[in-house]
Amino acid sequence: MSLAACTRVDPGHVGVKVNRYGSSAGVESKALGVGTYQTMFGVDIYEYPIYTNNYAWTRGGRDSDGNELPNNEMAFQDKNGLIVTGDVAVAYRVDPIKAPVLFQKYRTDMDGIVAGPLRNAVRSAIVDTASNMTVEEIYGPKKTVLINRSLLAVRRYFEPFGLHVEQLYWAGPVRIPENILERINARAQNEQAAIAAQANVATIEAQARAEVAKAEGQAKAQTVRAQAQAEAMKIQAQALEANPKLVQYEWVRKWDGRMPSTVFCSTANPCVQGGQ
Template sequence: MKLKAILLSCVVGAALLLSGCERATVQSGYVGVKVDLYGTDKGVQQQEVGVGKYWLGWNEEIYQFPTFNQLHNYDIPFTFQTSDSMDIKAKVGVEYFVDPSKVTKIFQTYRKGVDEITEINLRQNISDALINHSGKMDINSLAAGGKTQLLEEVTNDLKAKLDPLGIRIVKLSWLNDLDYPQKVKDSINAKIEATQRALLRENEIAQSKAEAQKAIEQARGEAEATTLHAKAEADAIELRGDALRKNPEVLQLEAINKWNGTMPQYMTSGAATPFVSLK
């Protein structure tokens, strides 16, 4: 009877023990950290585990950390301020990955899973860096292209702080245009309109100059063409005159060719008979 009782107790104990256990799977691309949830050693005792399936006790849990690139877009905008007290809002996205050799250190630092770290701790680090660096820029420099510089400075801050912990920042990105105060928007729009009007005026002036230059070139071309034509005619006349002076019989030949054979009806006294000599 005692043996049966002992066996029954063992079976019941094993059943109770197994009823408090569950199985967890660490998938490919992840590294797990097995931790105690309760007692004086809560969150202190950690064991790094690789890909596989594990039985967990009633007070154990595995936190999984992805080792491939994560891209997270924050839906709630970040708010920061420029040096001239202008409030700016913007949505930010972050790309990062977890160093697989430092997942234990990451858990020891934050005592959270990767989702909570991303939503709470990483967001806070981004916000702090934005506030710090935007406070060194005025609204004009920020609106005039300074947002790229701001993002680079924030990224460098995050890399310096989080890379040693094992959270490797790849890049940050603006998810939309910066949301400026209304008076700043009005000023930017007015500046854009003024710039567009100036460009339109410059284009009109350039077009007028081009048309005037075209007319000048056209007139110059016509004048040069007239000059060349007149010179050609003068040269031709000169050549013809020289030829006739050197060959006077050509004139007589041309006159004969054009003569219709009729002698003049009236001639003045002493006038010579034209074209031919009568003997």
């Protein structure tokens, strides 16, 4: 009866060999590459992915077959104690050189690490970071800040053990109490209405300024034309006064050959012309 078996390390993975019995019991310090290995009784090989893997902790529901799924959403509180939940996803890979160190730390396969230590570390980082924020900030402008700061904390924790946490991100909308959501939406609508009203006022004011400028321009143009006309008449009067013969010339040039019926000899005694 053979006590040996074969274990395969698939592409994209490294293997960690663990001897459970005998003088060589323990974790081998060098990871195994891709291939098939003979494993004697008491020897296990654990596979760890060295390519990027993604996993999401989400709210429970039902799969396509109607089976109930576990609820793995992240629950945490804001600075005022309000409960917030959300679906969080992680992207990770294992350093092929440090894979034995990772096993020595947690003594389980990758699925066990994701379900246990990794999830706990992610939740702890989110809880710590969110405790300094309001629910409005978490739901709105600082949602990305929350997840990015949590990523840095998780990354620092696992890096010495050879687990590279590449990315941490929201896998869906953050969920907050319904009454808080209604309040936030109402505030947003009021802010949008105020912005629209301000824009409308600005438009009306701009149009009014344009009309005023137009009226002022027209008034100035009329003033300039009147001043020019008055100046021209003044110059013409001065020219006529300086040259009386020009007046006579203009009178003769425009005469139609008929004598006037009334001749004013003076302002007091008009002379009436009899014949024409």
